[in-house]
Amino acid sequence: MRKYSEKIMAIITWAAAILTAGVLVYIIGYILYKGLPYIKPSLFAFDYNSENVSLMPALISTVIMTLLSLLIAVPLGVFSAIFLTEYSKRGNKFVKLVRITAETLSGIPSIVYGLFGMLFFVTFLGWGFSVLAGAFTLSIMILPLILRSSEEALQSVPDSWREGSFGLGAGRLRTVFKIVLPAASPGVFAGIILAVGRVVGETAALIYTAGTVAQVPGTPLASARTLAVHMYALSGEGLHIGEGYATAVVLLVLVIGINALSAFAAKKLLKGKTGKKA
């Protein structure tokens, strides 16, 4: 009797895991199957027009959007993490407030960011639908992610290193930039890459901030669509579903690459820690 129930529990556990793995394989296989036939050179032409819905302008806009939002969010996130770990005492009220607000930010859904970006950057500051408004909106969205991963990475640097640096006469600032930050860099890097993943896949926060113009933006105040928005636009038109799947393939490849890079960086951080202890 006991053996019987043990077996049933084993079966449902394995079944759930197999189901999860199966779903993943099915989704990726399905997208590849539908999209690969549409990956053609013409899809990467520089001009977008109604006959050839090239994804090249969207790809370029995605790169621009990613770089811009990182430019804003990375210094903010890393500096906040430095303040929280290196410059403040535990249990400080301000620190608590930063933690609570960062946690709140990470739970806000992207459509609410989109609404806020539309109200604040697009309307209130008068930037219109633009790459700049989109990048600022996204940078708020990824700020908590970078803040948290940087904080964890900084905390994992042993205190003895800081003490050693102080003992040699270095100031706090020098210690942070020459000793602590370099040691924590793989963890910081892993967080940044995850943030890139979120920017690349984001749609809802961008439709009403960066708009949906399918050309390469000439200025930061021009509207542009990223790959994910491009896909959504294609699905709405209903005429170029095949090209939509091809775009999905490109996005998937990007996301897989980003994940692999982030895992690699995280592993490097882990290795660094155990290696130095030994």
Next chain:
Amino acid sequence: MRQNFKENCMRGIFFLSAAASIAAVALICLFLLANGVPAIGKIGIVEFLFGTEWSPSDVPAVYGIASMIVGSLYVTAGAIIIGVPIGILTAVFLAKVCPKNLYKILKPGVDLLAGIPSVVYGFFGMAAIVPLFGNSIMSACILLGIMILPTIIGISESAIRAVPEHYYEGSLALGAGHYRSLFFVILPAAKSGILAGVVLGIGRAIGETMAVIMVMGNQARMPGSLLSGARTLTGNIVIEMGYAEGLHREALIATGVVLFVFILIINVSFSALKRREK
């Protein structure tokens, strides 16, 4: 002296960066509330929240979002019913059953599932799930159930791993089998961590936008059955914001405010659960 100035200067910059999260949350609250709450006042809070009719083009226009609140709740509940059991079982598998070699493949797979952009999920849902169940609540539930899997698996897995090993050993010593120990000793001990994962999954599901509108039909009326189409709060914003003006636009922002309040409640319960875990 010069050194001191530089130290203080950078300290100030770090402090301001840390204040950015607080400023962001304050601005988001301010702009959403200032633009949304007056509309709720004009429409009437009871009519807005409990009115089942949404017809912005009628004269006079009627703005009731009850059907969308119900739509969001249905879809979220469905996603939880599908995603939570599979997610927890997969987490048990990953943490305690999985052979090491398989783990090296399965774990990155789960991370990849988290990294796939929601538009890509939407495309997959449109082609693989909608043909089976139509543009309906059912389709959205299945798709969202898949999308929240990685959240639930990730948090549950670390909660299960955090349970001390001697719980398991003690259970074995009392004569329980491997799976019996996992399900009746380890899982109950990891309860609050797993619950936190479920709450985070609820937040994901209720805030998801793009994938849901691509498979749900988006009719703004009370859903009749699981197989009828419906609209969520998030969908309402994205679909109509493009052409809305005046009170209609404000009513959409007010929809965002209602969504924001839901999310805040979920966030607060999440951090309460996490604190209890410690």
